[in-house]
Amino acid sequence: MVQCATVVKFLAWLVNRTPGVRTQLEDWNRIVQFSLSGEDPFYVTLADGRMKFNLGEAQKPHLEFVSKSKDFFDVMVGKTKFDQGFSQGTYTIRGSITDAVKLMRVSELTFDSHPNLNKLMKSVSRILA
Numbered sequence: 001m002v003q004c005a006t007v008v009k010f011l012a013w014l015v016n017r018t019p020g021v022r023t024q025l026e027d028w029n030r031i032v033q034f035s036l037s038g039e040d041p042f043y044v045t046l047a048d049g050r051m052k053f054n055l056g057e058a059q060k061p062h063l064e065f066v067s068k069s070k071d072f073f074d075v076m077v078g079k080t081k082f083d084q085g086f087s088q089g090t091y092t093i094r095g096s097i098t099d100a101v102k103l104m105r106v107s108e109l110t111f112d113s114h115p116n117l118n119k120l121m122k123s124v125s126r127i128l129a
Contacts, residue, residue: 004034004073005042005055012044012051014110021110022049030099033061038069046103063099067091076107 015021026049033043043058044051065072071090074080082104085091093100 003039004036004069004076005039005053007073007076008034008042008044009053011107011110012053014114015051015106018110018113020113021106024102024106024109025049025051028102030062030103031058031060032099032103033058033064034072035064035066036069036072037067051106061095063093063095063103065091065093065100 015025025046029047031043031045033041035041040055041057043054043056043061045054045058067075067090071080071085075082075085075091080090082101086093086097086100
């Protein structure tokens with residue numbers, strides 16, 4: 001099974017090395033929990049223009065994604081569109097939909113800023129799917 005945590009951990013690493021994306025995180029302090037069946041819980045903290053990956057459950061997340069791991073992975077790699085997955089109930093959002101959209105936009109901007117990595121991620125996701 002594909003581990004969404006690994007992809008999100010890589011995303012956090014990449015966000016922190018992408019200056020144009022880090023500016024999008026300034027003054028946006030959030031904790032985002034990922035509760036994905038088939039994986040141990042994990043979360044990211046967004047603070048001071050940086051993203052930090054953490055294992056476990058956050059005390060008071062501002063936002064939580066709840067889904068099956070495989071279904072959420074499909075959203076992360078673009079196999080299922082973000083809005084389509086939400087409207088079809090592929091995943092549930094607990095918290096602000098605005099924050100969820102902003103996080104997805106930050107993810108897109110990050111990978112778009114690194115076109116070679118973006119191509120590699122899409123190739124790997126097809127192999128792992």
